[in-house]
Structures are given as structure tokens and as C-alpha cells.
Amino acid sequence: MKIGIDKIGFYAPHLFLDMNKLAVARDVDPAKYTIGIGQEKMAIAPITQDAVSLAANAALNILDDKDKEDIDFVIFGTESGIDHSKSAGVYIHDLLGLNPKARTIEVKQACYGATAGIQMAKGHIALHPKSKVLVLGADIARYGLNSGGEATQGAGAVAMVISADPRILALEDKSAYLTADIMDFWRPVYSDTAMVDGKLSNEKYISFFESVWEDYKVQSGFGLEDFTAICFHLPYTKMGQKALRAIYEQGTEEDKERLVANLEASKTYNKQVGNIYTGSLYLSLLSLLEQQEELQDGARIGLFSYGSGAVGEFFTGVLQPGYRKYLNTYDHEELLASRTELSVDAYETVFEDTLPADGSTVELEIESDPAKIALSGISGHMRHYVHKDKK
Structure with a gap:
């Protein structure tokens, strides 16, 4: 039985910042951002969007009534959770009107969370072939104004329906993974911005990739010649290039040219959105599928997932006929094209516009947010969301 991605979609908030203008404001050569780290635009989440609403909007655009009835497991990978106890997925289950006879959980391991969700989904569907699983990856990457990580911020979500007989990508069985206790990136519960050792994180990302790639080759007998493309978790788009460079000499010049060209296609959306943590790998996959017109049915795609702290995994999928x-x-191209550009001053104002940390009551103005699902306020220490189509 084939199991894999039957549907996939993404959502990004309606605001963005041009990286060239951020560079000028920070007295940095713009090439450091646009070429050095490979980012063009940064998606900015208004106060009316959090991980829950971003994920709900991503899922809303791909689910039909049959999906809502068949989905009996919701797995939400995020490191931007809004509650230490209640799963962010429960809010989404209600907002989307899913079948109440379902399991719903939130999964956390830095940027690896959505991949963990996919692996759990595969096991569930193997036991229940008629089921569908909604896997979500949504985050808002925040490092702080004028911080070393500021240029790698972003916001967005990816939603995937995992099922038997998938119409887009069938996931293969073999997978290689690795865990090690590394303090390359973390966010203590008392902080709303992340902490990162950038140099160490880059080194560990590449070393994890090399390790799981070698393990996968032993398991599968495959080499670079067997892959049409390899997609990477992209905290910034240049990171994928650094990782691929570590292994592409294992193949022929033709292999190298093919993988490099397809890597470029896979970076298109990420360049315009920025880092979305748990969703970044799957935004890269979606970009490849939608922006590389030469991809053929039956192509094997490699996927490298890395979550700082750290967990890494390499697994694969095969494109299905007529995917x-x-x-x-x-819809995705229109979403990105229709966004509103912010000045650097306006971006800083939005960044510092945060929710009260003491549970105070607040009512948010959601009319200026074009998203169908938005955070409308807080009262009684509870967040309230609005599905505008259901008002």
C-alpha cells in the first residue's frame, strides 16, 4: 500500500519586508542578505496572526468536505505554540469543522516537528487505510530587531493531507535519522525570541545531513544518480546549497547539474517568505513541485529534515502519475504577489506590537487582515479566533 502526500498547501501573512531595504537600514551590504544568505523578502505576521491561524488558513485552502469527514488524526508540528498544555491542533480542529471522532496533538522538536508528524501519520494509515491525517507545520521565526538572526526571520504555514494511495507524493519506507544533544538553537519558556549559535548550527546541520545521507545509502543502495532532486529544510536558502555541496561530488557532473538546478527551483517560495521553522522543508518541496516544470511523474525526491537541538532525518518520496x-x-503565486510591502519603520512597529503577557483582555482589529481566519483577541486568559466565512 502506498502512503504519502495527497494534498499540500501553504499560507503566508499579507505583509512583507524587502531584504534590500532592511540591509540599508541596518548599514549592511544588501548582497549579504540577498546573496550571502539567499533571502529576498521576509513575511511579517501582524498581531492578528499566530501559529494557529496561519496553519488553519493553510489547511482551509486545501480541504474539502470529504477530507473533513475522513481526517481522524490532526498532528501540528510547531515551536511557536500558544499554550503549555492545550494542543494548538485542537483550535484548528474546531476552526476547520473536522470530524469530532479524531485524535489531535501538537508535536515539538524545533524545525523537525512536521516531519515527526508525517512519520506518525504513515503508521496510523498503515493500520487504518481509509483514514486521512492532517499534518501541519506553522511558525513565526523571531530573533529580535537588530539581532544577528533578524535577516532569517519569517512567518507561514504548510498543511498536508497524508493518505493511502496519495495523488502527489508516495513516501518510501526507508529512512535514516539521528539525535544528539546540541545547544545550537533554543528558546527558553521565558523568552519570546530564539537564541542561536549560528556557526555551530550550520556545522551541525551539515554534519547531520552527511551522517543520515550515508546511512540512507547503506539502507537503500541508492546514490545521487537515483534522485531527481533533494529538498532541504531551509532556515535560509543558502543553507541548502551548503549541504548539497558536501555530497554532490559523489555523483557525475550531470547529477550535480540536475540537483543544483532543482535546488534553485525549490528555493523560490522560501526566498520570498523566510524561515518558517517546521514548515520550511515542505515549503521547499512545494516550491520544487510548482516551480520546476520539467519534473516528471515517477521522479524520486530526497527530503532532509533538521531540527536544532538536534534531530535530523533523510527520507524519500516518488511523484505520482498526474500529480x-x-x-x-x-493560488500560491497569487498569495505571494498580493502581499503589502512594509517600510522598515512599519515592520519594526509590527514586530513590537505584541499580545499582553499577563492575560489581559484585548480586542484586535481584524478587518485589515485579509486572512479568512484570524486571532480576534484575548479574554479570560483565552485566545479567540474568528473564521470570517462563518460569522
Whole structure:
């Protein structure tokens, strides 16, 4: 039985910042941002969008009534959770009107959370072939104004329906993974911004990739010649290039050219959104599928997931016949094209516009947010969301 991605979509907030303008404001050569780390735009989340609403908007655009009835497991990977106890997925289950006879959980391991969700989904569907699982990866990457990580911020979400007989990507069985206790990136519970050792994180990302890649080759007998493309978790888009460079000499010049060209296609959306943590790998996959017109049915795609702290995994999938019919390329391109650019001053104002940390009552103005699902306020220490189509 084939199990894999039957549907996939993403959502990014309606605001963005041009990285060239941020560089000028920070007295940095713009090439450091646009070429050095490979970012063009940064998605900015208004106060009316959090991880829950971003994920709900991503899922809203791909689910039909049959999906809502068949989904009996919701797995939300995020490191931007809003509650130490209640799963962020429970809010989404209600907002989307899913079948109440379902399991719903939140999964956390830095940027690896959505991948953990996919692996759990595969096991669930193997036991229950008629089921569908909604896997979500949504985050808001925050490092602070004028911080070393500021240029690698971003916001967005990816939603995937995992099922038997998938129409887009069938996931193969073999997988290689690795865990080690490393303090390369973390966010203590008392902090709303992340802490990172950038040099160590880059080194560990590459060393984890090399390790799981070698393990996977032993398990599968495959080499670079067997892959049409390899997609990477992209905290910034240049990171994928650094990792691929570590292994592409294992193949021929033709292998190298193919993998490099497809890596470029896989970075298109990430360049315009920035880092979305748990969703970054799957935004890269979606970008490849929608922006590389030469991809053929039956192509094998490698996927490298890395969550600082750290867990890494390499696994693979095969594109299914007619997969292009089930993509939403126009909608995604329109979403990115219709956003509103912020000045650096306006971005800083939005960044510092945060919710009260003491549970105070607040009512938010959601009319200026075009998203169908938005955070409308807090009262009684509870967040309240609005699905505008259900008002």
C-alpha cells in the first residue's frame, strides 16, 4: 500500500519586508542578505496572526468536505505554540469543522516537528487505510530587531493531507535519522525570541545531513544518480546549497547539474517568505513541485529534515502519475504577489506590537487582515479566533 502526500498547501501573512531595504537600514551590504544568505523578502505576521491561524488558513485552502469527514488524526508540528498544555491542533480542529471522532496533538522538536508528524501519520494509515491525517507545520521565526538572526526571520504555514494511495507524493519506507544533544538553537519558556549559535548550527546541520545521507545509502543502495532532486529544510536558502555541496561530488557532473538546478527551483517560495521553522522543508518541496516544470511523474525526491537541538532525518518520496493536477500553483503565486510591502519603520512597529503577557483582555482589529481566519483577541486568559466565512 502506498502512503504519502495527497494534498499540500501553504499560507503566508499579507505583509512583507524587502531584504534590500532592511540591509540599508541596518548599514549592511544588501548582497549579504540577498546573496550571502539567499533571502529576498521576509513575511511579517501582524498581531492578528499566530501559529494557529496561519496553519488553519493553510489547511482551509486545501480541504474539502470529504477530507473533513475522513481526517481522524490532526498532528501540528510547531515551536511557536500558544499554550503549555492545550494542543494548538485542537483550535484548528474546531476552526476547520473536522470530524469530532479524531485524535489531535501538537508535536515539538524545533524545525523537525512536521516531519515527526508525517512519520506518525504513515503508521496510523498503515493500520487504518481509509483514514486521512492532517499534518501541519506553522511558525513565526523571531530573533529580535537588530539581532544577528533578524535577516532569517519569517512567518507561514504548510498543511498536508497524508493518505493511502496519495495523488502527489508516495513516501518510501526507508529512512535514516539521528539525535544528539546540541545547544545550537533554543528558546527558553521565558523568552519570546530564539537564541542561536549560528556557526555551530550550520556545522551541525551539515554534519547531520552527511551522517543520515550515508546511512540512507547503506539502507537503500541508492546514490545521487537515483534522485531527481533533494529538498532541504531551509532556515535560509543558502543553507541548502551548503549541504548539497558536501555530497554532490559523489555523483557525475550531470547529477550535480540536475540537483543544483532543482535546488534553485525549490528555493523560490522560501526566498520570498523566510524561515518558517517546521514548515520550511515542505515549503521547499512545494516550491520544487510548482516551480520546476520539467519534473516528471515517477521522479524520486530526497527530503532532509533538521531540527536544532538536534534531530535530523533523510527520507524519500516518488511523484505520482498526474500529480500536477492536484497542486494549487496559481493560488500560491497569487498569495505571494498580493502581499503589502512594509517600510522598515512599519515592520519594526509590527514586530513590537505584541499580545499582553499577563492575560489581559484585548480586542484586535481584524478587518485589515485579509486572512479568512484570524486571532480576534484575548479574554479570560483565552485566545479567540474568528473564521470570517462563518460569522
